[in-house]
Amino acid sequence: MAGLSFEKKRAPRTVGYPAAVPVRVYGPESASVDGVPVVAAPGEEIQQAVLNRLQSLAISVGAPIHATVHDDLAGCVVPLEVSADGSSRVTGEPVRLTAPRTPGTAAPAHATPSPPQAPADRFGPPPVMDAPPVTAGPRDAGAGPGTASGAGTGAALGLGLPFDEPAPAQTPARGFDAVAEEVLGDGPLTETAEGAELLAEPLGRINEAVRAGRVDAAAELAERTLAEASAVFGPHHAEVLHVRELSAYIAYLGDDPVRACRLSLELAGLRRQARDGEAAYGNLQSAATAWRAVRDPEEGLRLGRELIGLWTDLAAEPGPAADDPRPLEAARARMIRLTDRAAKAAQT
Secondary structure (H helix, E strand, O other): OOHHHHHOOOOOOOOOOOOOEEEEEEEOOEEEEOOEEEEOOOOOOHHHHHHHHHHHHHHHHOOOEEEEEEEOOOOEEEEEEEOOOOEEEEOOOOEEEOOOOOOOOOOOOOEOOOOOOOOOOOOOOOOOOOOOOOEEEEOOOOOOOOOOOOOOHHHHHOOOOOOOOOOOOOOOOOHHHHHHHHHHOOOOOOOOHHHHHHHHHHHHHHHHHHHOOOHHHHHHHHHHHHHHHHHHHOOOOHHHHHHHHHHHHHHHHOOOHHHHHHHHHHHHHHHHHOOOHHHHHHHHHHHHHHHHOOOOHHHHHHHHHHHHHHHHHHHOOOOHHHHOOHHHHHHHHHHHHHHHHHHHHHHO
16 A cells, blocks of 8 residues: 555455465366365466465465365475565475376375385476475465575476566565455554544444455445545545545455556555655565456456556665565566467367
8 A cells, every 4th residue: 555554564364264264186187175176277387276275365365375275186295385475485394205197097195204216296296305495485376386586396296387586675565465454453554534424334334244254345435535635636636546445455355456557556546656665566466466366367467568567667766676586577478478378269
């Protein structure tokens, strides 16, 4: 969020998820997360669909999700943590199953630390007893297992993670993470005193609807609130931009990543024009998160060109976008993969 909202440190609410969400990968096109079936979309690998689902859970609760990934195909069990911004890290040593499963064979009954052979998996390699836990940076959530900027362990794990280095310490919440903190927190809901008079009550109802999982109702309330705020304050007022950020977050939760990405890109452009590089970078991160969830390659290419163009301009100016070029490199790498996917789709 703009201004003070980036500095809010709110404790996330306790949510009724198990200590480790059970994940099972049954085959190349099917899996389950916490008992709910997950099916890969056309052109999407099942491991990527699982990571997307775990990220959605993290966004919905405003806290990292811990998962135990049992990959029948790879023959590994991997403890994993996925945050709301899409960053992931392995929290312990992967455990090798008695034998990797191949399609058409029964799943192994138990795990053993014996590593007889290296599987070509996506969630983890056979365990290395002396290896420390691996930390990975933000992942490319829409393009399958990934292109790494270096040849580190994060790439070897194949988690769709473009980096294998931890995020810098003390990084403020940005993008959808910052919005989730507001929705789940108990601090001020508005940016200004005049906004509190008009918007505190409707924003409270929107946040309550999101916390209750009533995303459609939250989206309707947000649209109505945005129209009222725009009429009173004008389209560029801090409160209006604030509500637009919330609308983008709700669109993402409601499985409308295209709208979420477009809203976030518009906000990033407005913030850059206002010379608010910190807020613009947060909106770019939201746009990138939504963009990675866009499944249609042609739409992904259109949004990606706009995202990378704006990101390149912002990175040329002093600020957080210039401090860390890796996400922009990952976005460019994804554009290459999207181009390949679009070309293959055109041939079918």
